[in-house]
Amino acid sequence: MQQNSSTIDAYLALLKQLDTFQKRVLARYGKAIACRRGCSSCCILETVFPIEAWYVEHALGKLSNTALQALARQIKKARSGECVLLVRNQCLIYKQRPIICRTHGLPLIIEGKIDFCDKNFKGVSSLDGQSILDLEKTTMVLAAINLRFLKEKKSATQTSGRVALREIVDKFI
Numbered sequence: 103m104q105q106n107s108s109t110i111d112a113y114l115a116l117l118k119q120l121d122t123f124q125k126r127v128l129a130r131y132g133k134a135i136a137c138r139r140g141c142s143s144c145c146i147l148e149t150v151f152p153i154e155a156w157y158v159e160h161a162l163g164k165l166s167n168t169a170l171q172a173l174a175r176q177i178k179k180a181r182s183g184e185c186v187l188l189v190r191n192q193c194l195i196y197k198q199r200p201i202i203c204r205t206h207g208l209p210l211i212i213e214g215k216i217d218f219c220d221k222n223f224k225g226v227s228s229l230d231g232q233s234i235l236d237l238e239k240t241t242m243v244l245a246a247i248n249l250r251f252l253k254e255k256k257s258a259t260q261t262s263g264r265v266a267l268r269e270i271v272d273k274f275i
């Protein structure tokens with residue numbers, strides 16, 4: 103990784119924070135969470151912030167030729183609206199997946215309301231506050247890290263833009 107390490111460290115710390123949050127929710131409500139390997143209902147991501155694009159590109163760069171060939175084959179038959187990184191119903195870069203993907207299925211506050219996948223939390227009448235993520239706050243932290251990243255890259259063109267995952271994938275297939 104050749105970017106400023108403190109900015110990258112801040113991004114990696116945010117990823118870790120979300121993984122810790124996910125573990126906490128699973129420990130508390132695991133039986134009420136239907137998310138399983140192979141369920142890809144939430145995998146409709148199309149664009150990411152430039153810092154995430156950089157990390158996705160880094161992850162794709164580490165994949166084997168076999169995995170990239172599978173990706174190239176999958177792209178040809180992908181359903182509309184499906185994330186381009188979904189191969190045989192599994193995320194090709196799961197360990198390096200973007201921030202939003204780490205919140206899939208979990209309780210989120212969005213525009214003041216609690217939201218989660220309707221397959222989850224069946225029979226749970228209330229959720230403890232520690233198990234609800236404020237998505238807007240998380241996005242603000244990510245946006246601030248992204249801005250630092252862009253300043254370091256001196257990228258004037260991408261300041262407000264997002265990057266299409268397909269654009270990143272196309273560099274590898």
Ligand code: SF4
Pocket residue numbers: 144145146147185186187188192193194195196199200203
């Ligand atoms: S990056 Fe991975 S986890 Fe995120 S939407 Fe795409 S396939 Fe799903």
